[in-house]
Amino acid sequence: MNTIADITDTVQKTPADRPNDEGHLGLWLSLPAQLLVLFIAVFPILMQIYISLTDWSPLDGIGWWRAWELWNSFANYTDLAQDNRFWSALLRTLLVMVVCVPVEFLLGLGLAVLFVDEFPGRRFLYSVLLIPMMVVPAVAGYMFFMLFQSGGPINDILAFFVGQPVKIAWLSDPDLALIAVMVADIWQWTPLMFLILLAGLVGVPEDQQRAATLLGASWWRRFITIVLPRMKTIMIIALAIRVIENFKIFDTLFIMTGGGPGVATETISVYIYKVTQQELIWGYVAAIALAILITLSIVSAYAIRHVSSPEADT
Amino acid sequence: MQRSAGYEALRFGLILLFVALTLIPTLWMVSMAFKPIAEWSATGSDLTWWPKNPTWDNFAFIFGQSSSELIVSLDRTAGRPILASLLSASFGTVIAMVAGTTAAYGLSRFGSGANLPLALIQLRLFPPMAVMIPVMIMWAFLGLTDTWWGLALIYGIVTLPFAFWLMKTFFDDMPREIEDAALVEGCSRFRVFVKITLPMMRPALASSALFVFILNWSDYLIALLLTTRDWVTIPVYMASLSSSMTGQLYGAKAALGLIAAVPPVIMGIAIQKHLVRGLTFGALKE
DSSP states (O other): OOOHHHHHHHHHOOOOOSOHHHHHHHHHHHHHHHHHHHHHHHHHHHHHHHHHTBOOOGGGSSOGGGGGGGBOTTHHHHHHHTOHHHHHHHHHHHHHHHHHHHHHHHHHHHHHHHHSSOOTTHHHHHHHHHHHHHSOHHHHHHHHHHHTSTTSHHHHHHHHHHSSOOOOOGGGSHHHHHHHHHHHHHHHHHHHHHHHHHHHHHHSOHHHHHHHHHTTOOHHHHIIIIIHHHTHHHHHHHHHHHHHHHHTOOHHHHHHHTTOSTTTTOOHHHHHHHIIIIIOOHHHHHHHHHHHHHHHHHHHHHHHHHHTSSOOOO | OOOOHHHHHHHHHHHHHHHHHHHHHHHHHHHHHTOOHHHHTOOGGGOOSSOSSOOSHHHHHHTTOOOTTTOOOOSSOSHHHHHHHHHHHHHHHHHHHHHHHHHHHIIIIIOOOTTHHHHHHHHHHSOGGGGHHHHHHHHHHTTOTTOHHHHHHHHHHHHHHHHHHHHHHHHHHSOSHHHHHHHHTTOOHHHHIIIIIHHHTHHHHHHHHHHHHHHHHTOOHHHHHHOOSTTOOHHHHHHTOEETTTEEOHHHHHHHHHHHHHHHHHHHHHTHHHHHHHHTTTSOOO
16 A cells, blocks of 8 residues: 555655666656646746735736836735734634544544445445535535525524524624534535545454454454554545645635625635735735745645654555 | 444444435535525525425526526526536646646656656645736736636646546556567557557546546636636636526526536546545555
8 A cells, every 4th residue: 555655755766777768758758747837836936926026916007027117025025924814814724724624534534434344335325425525616615605594404404403493694693604614614525534534444454453352352442552553644644635625725615605704704715816806916915825835835845754754554 | 243233223323314414415405406486595484495396497597598587587698607617627637637647657667757746746735826826927928818728728737636646556556567568579668658558547547537527627716717708617607696686596506506516426426436546646545
């Protein structure tokens, strides 16, 4: 089974022990991908650095290459440091992450445990449970927009339990709106955790567990001491994927609340989108974007080095 | 493994609860798509979980049939956005698959392009929102804004990491004896790749392409930024489905949402066994 360590291996090793004529074909084969990466990485990032040092906006009527006329040195970055809306959007993004990712993880793990052993209808129900992650996120956003209307079905279900009509305005209350968008994220992405963790659970060999059972170990004890340690890499992969994707959260959230009411559900992506489309200060947006890119690069470089430090393969 | 009947009952109860929680939000949209306008926003005791008078009107409406009950008719039907989504997602998939497959083969067999694995993971790591300013400027400069081919190009780049990693793990798994035999026969390396390897990899290519297509089809943010009118995709068009007279066109949106949601769900279930591999960049195989 491959692990993160293998990925970094592939990344670091440069096999040079191949005959030369084959090397040419290899270069040609990787050319399209290299060009696409160059096209989307190098030039845009240079452009972004340049624009981020200016006040340029597409409304100014001058081309971006003349942005130096609006040079403001590092004013965008000092502004950013004092931009409360940016920092609260960042905190909110992290809050959504620390709530959603663990909940998705635990629900997914629990569900995976329920699915390890065979039962009638297992394959079918497995497919059914994967549906949410295949629904187009924007459509999922619209589904939850309908569900959370004050006259909508969620209040209807609550009313059934409470015994009297419920009229909670989920999406126009600042706190409840944030809960609503988190519910939508959890609904959509718990299946991803389930899928990955179940693949991991199924891969844990049974002999050790059987031996432990014979020795009288309880199910819980076997799970904690034998199964979980063997799933470490898989759990890290699952969590890493969701942390990365959850940080980008936009589609469902934007369709449900548009970042509102006010800025109550404004995450980083929504904030950047709004500054881009509504306030049109692209020099400033470029500065925000670069700050995020640099931070993420440092965090990811650190994470890859430390998570994939050589350890026993699971 | 034997367990008590009580445990089995609890287990099945919990599974059914999860299934219900999974399906209820979906069912609400499915039912809304078939509800006549009078039932769209019925509340309280009138709220129905299943349409009382099921109708195809919502579907007819988004494809241009004017509705007497709504008093409005659409100046732009859903046909063109569906075409835009299909074209951009399909050609985006072609771009990602061609570049991804060749690069994956190059790395797997010749070790070329050793920088790509990490570069592509980083590409996936960054929020698209954080690189969109230069992309919007470049696309405007190249005349790619609001075109399906402009969208296809960016989709191809955004999903390239998945195509590359998926195909790389498939190539790594493939036994090389057959290739070697053909080489001994005197075939050139390139001929072996085109005539032997690719045909053998047909199932892997198909699953990877479906996987990439689902991702492209699911995009909202990029289309929101790069299309304005002529080539808006389904999700962008969907958000505009409301009228000043009636507000949200619930049923119409649900009908379109259903049309958008069904293909990826079917495709996703079809390639179930490769989903883990695709989503974990090949780090996990089932």
